[in-house]
Amino acid sequence: MSRPDRSIPEELHYYDTTDFISFSEDRGRALYWLSQRGKLSLHPTTTNYQETHYLFTLDIDLKTAVDFGDGIYFYSYECNPVLKEPNAPDVMSILEAQLVRSVGCEVCQNGAIKHSLILVNSEQYLTSQNSDQSLDGAIQFARNDKEWLILPADPMSPDFFHARIPRSNIWTVDLFSDGTARDPLHHRSLGQIGDENGNII
Structure with missing residues (x-):
């Protein structure tokens, strides 16, 4: 991985707007x-x-990386x-999820x-x-956390990267509650689903 080339605005924008996700090897x-x-x-x-709250687990074999x-x-x-x-859990969200599954993945449809x-x-x-030795403190923190940084890097065009990790068999999620009530519709997000030709379906 190279450092961002500051003469390329698109590359600089990617690094400036896309955060690494911090993971730990230690579940505890x-x-x-x-x-x-x-x-x-x-x-x-x-x-x-x-x-x-959510705990995401990545299962990656570094021998294949x-x-x-x-x-x-x-x-x-x-x-x-x-x-x-x-x-x-509302009907419209469930129907939209079914549409998204049938349409597939926008990154794959883009040629990846x-x-x-x-x-x-x-x-x-x-x-x-x-x-x-200026990084001794940061190294100790990384050692304590057994930290890995993960950066999504899906190319969507010659100058644009997709900064999401799509649903995949390489990761799972465990659900937790802190005892507070949550509105099940709070994160309801409906949008327009299009086919490979851009037609709304």
Whole structure:
């Protein structure tokens, strides 16, 4: 992975607007941060649309990734639109989810064969950049958290990247509740679904 070329506005915009997602190899450490450093009492739940917190788990075999050295990897994977779910339990959201599943994946429809992620082992990368020991503190934090950084990197055109991780068999989610009530329709999001020709269906 190269540093962003500041002479290319599109590349600079991608890095400036797309955050790395922080993961931990240690489930307990991930739950520590999920619970706001242990301040919240979280309980697993299987009741959809009543959860308040999410724990995402990535299952990636680094042996199948491209190793750029210094803890940086490039990983390709396939999406699975069948796994898409509605954002709310109402009929319209459910119908929209069914349409989205049938239409498929916009990235794949754009010509991509597979999806892409940039993976960074934080401790390994920071250590490789620490010639003057100025990063000792950051390295210790990364070591404590067993941290990895994940950056979605799906090319949508020569100058645009898709900054989302689509539904796929490589990740799962566990639902938790902190005991507070949640409006199941709060995240209801309806849009227009188009076919490969741009026609609204």
